[in-house]
Amino acid sequence: MSLPFDKVFDARGMNCPMPLVNARKEIGKLQSGQVLKVLATDRGSVGDFQGWAKVAKNVELVGQETETEGGTSIYVHYVKRTA
Amino acid sequence: MTRPTTEIAWTAGELLNQLRRRQKLFVLDVRNRDEFEKFPLEGPGVSAINFPYFEMLESGGKDDMVDSIVACAQQDLANKLPRDLPVLAVCAKGGTSEFVMQGLQRLGYDAGNLQGGMNAWGNYYESQAILDTHELSIFQISRPARGCLSYMVVSDGNAIVIDPLRQLHAYLDMARARGCSISMIIDTHSHADHISGGLALAAATGASYHLHPYDAIHPMDLLPATFPYEPIRDGQVLRAGKHELRAVHIPGHTLGLVALILDDQYLFTGDSIFIRSIARPDLGGKSEAWAPLHTRSLRKLLEMPEQTTVLPGHFSTLEEADTGGNFQATLCDLKRQNESLLVLQRESDDGFVRYLLDSLPKFIPEYAEIKRVNTGLLSPAEDDAATLELGKNVCGLAQAQAAVHGESR
Numbered sequence A: 001m002s003l004p005f006d007k008v009f010d011a012r013g014m015n016c017p018m019p020l021v022n023a024r025k026e027i028g029k030l031q032s033g034q035v036l037k038v039l040a041t042d043r044g045s046v047g048d049f050q051g052w053a054k055v056a057k058n059v060e061l062v063g064q065e066t067e068t069e070g071g072t073s074i075y076v077h078y079v080k081r082t083a
Numbered sequence B: 001m002t003r004p005t006t007e008i009a010w011t012a013g014e015l016l017n018q019l020r021r022r023q024k025l026f027v028l029d030v031r032n033r034d035e036f037e038k039f040p041l042e043g044p045g046v047s048a049i050n051f052p053y054f055e056m057l058e059s060g061g062k063d064d065m066v067d068s069i070v071a072c073a074q075q076d077l078a079n080k081l082p083r084d085l086p087v088l089a090v091c092a093k094g095g096t097s098e099f100v101m102q103g104l105q106r107l108g109y110d111a112g113n114l115q116g117g118m119n120a121w122g123n124y125y126e127s128q129a130i131l132d133t134h135e136l137s138i139f140q141i142s143r144p145a146r147g148c149l150s151y152m153v154v155s156d157g158n159a160i161v162i163d164p165l166r167q168l169h170a171y172l173d174m175a176r177a178r179g180c181s182i183s184m185i186i187d188t189h190s191h192a193d194h195i196s197g198g199l200a201l202a203a204a205t206g207a208s209y210h211l212h213p214y215d216a217i218h219p220m221d222l223l224p225a226t227f228p229y230e231p232i233r234d235g236q237v238l239r240a241g242k243h244e245l246r247a248v249h250i251p252g253h254t255l256g257l258v259a260l261i262l263d264d265q266y267l268f269t270g271d272s273i274f275i276r277s278i279a280r281p282d283l284g285g286k287s288e289a290w291a292p293l294h295t296r297s298l299r300k301l302l303e304m305p306e307q308t309t310v311l312p313g314h315f316s317t318l319e320e321a322d323t324g325g326n327f328q329a330t331l332c333d334l335k336r337q338n339e340s341l342l343v344l345q346r347e348s349d350d351g352f353v354r355y356l357l358d359s360l361p362k363f364i365p366e367y368a369e370i371k372r373v374n375t376g377l378l379s380p381a382e383d384d385a386a387t388l389e390l391g392k393n394v395c396g397l398a399q400a401q402a403a404v405h406g407e408s409r
Helices: A018-028 A045-055 B012-020 B033-038 B053-060 B065-076 B096-106 B117-122 B169-178 B198-205 B287-302 B331-337 B339-346 B349-358 B365-374 B382-388 B398-408
Strands: A007-011 A035-040 A059-069 A072-081 B025-029 B046-050 B087-090 B111-114 B126-132 B137-143 B148-155 B158-162 B181-186 B208-211 B237-240 B243-249 B258-262 B266-270 B309-312
Touching (some): A007 A018, A018 A035, A018 A072, A035 A045, A045 A059, A045 B033, A045 B053, B012 B117, B033 B046, B053 B065, B053 B096, B111 B117, B148 B243, B148 B309, B158 B169, B169 B198, B181 B237, B198 B208, B287 B331, B287 B339, B331 B339, B365 B382
Parallel strands (some): A007 A035, B025 B046, B025 B087, B087 B111, B158 B181, B181 B208
Antiparallel strands (some): A035 A072, B126 B137, B137 B148, B237 B243, B258 B266
């Protein structure tokens, strides 16, 4: 499964809180309606993106999935800027 | 107003020392709510609040993490964070809380960071000597965040490990330090709250692995263990160097629970009698059938000599430790102080069974899964194993747990 997106932010190898802190900055650069695909190796990012999307303004978490790449789990988050 | 601050990094070991001294400590936990609720940092002097870091980020509204924390702390936390106590920032792995500590220090708080976060605290092991002579030594090896206790009995260059926990380094390091070899491993029962290190330690050392056969069957799935083991039987005597370890079958918490008595003096009770509580009889899903067995087994233990030293499988709060930091008590003291044992001594069997059934804590679904792991029916990856075991054990009865929660708030 893969969802449509406009830009990719690669946060693989980053530790908490950097995937979220940096993805948040990247979303600020998007236009309303665009989707950022975030790749992370930090397992904690799954719950953190869910929690963050609930409190952040103008942001919607449209999907999450886990891919496996050479034995490593990649946590993928699709975040849409809504306004 | 702003005092010069130094970076204060608390290791898990330093945290334990502070908690033992009942040091007053304020915890700002920035994990998400689920994690905080499942596994809060608890201790006699601890008060904690949860403010997830992503909410701090949004509330502070800055691009920079530390700037956001400063803004959020001024806006949302000014009335909550104490100025006269150390504030320990806590997250899952210790990275995010480092930023939180920096933000709080900028505002003049006496802030520290728990290094390695709750992962490090949850996986921290501590070893203490219960007895240490050149003839015989008993070490209590604990995982303080989870309230799990295991033991190593050393005599004549040989070590027996009782109820080893999942990470093996504590036992291997201890054996190396004492120049002894681990020759025998005993699980007093099939654990529900944590993954046993028994089989892995047996594989790593070549030691024999012992378990009562009734606990080599998953009580709900009714499926047999997938690994070989040496069956323990009631009354069996196992040699510990020059000393004797006698098994007593005490079904109740599990059907195959055994207590072990060393030299008629030290009683490893597994999950039966704890210092302030007793074990619950419902983790096999058959509380009404098992509660009467549990009652009879507990009575059998109370008949042992008054000066027997009880060495339990769990504790609920660090306050249960004696002044030396060990979790031990004489049977005589427990008969007078342990609330459930007081009930047992004054009630009939039927009355005590009713008491047990009225005191059951909430059933924890993960516990059936952990028993599958301990029966060899499942082999989770490290991350999943850690998630399964998250949080403090709930192997004791409800009243004891409630009392603990009441005290720590």
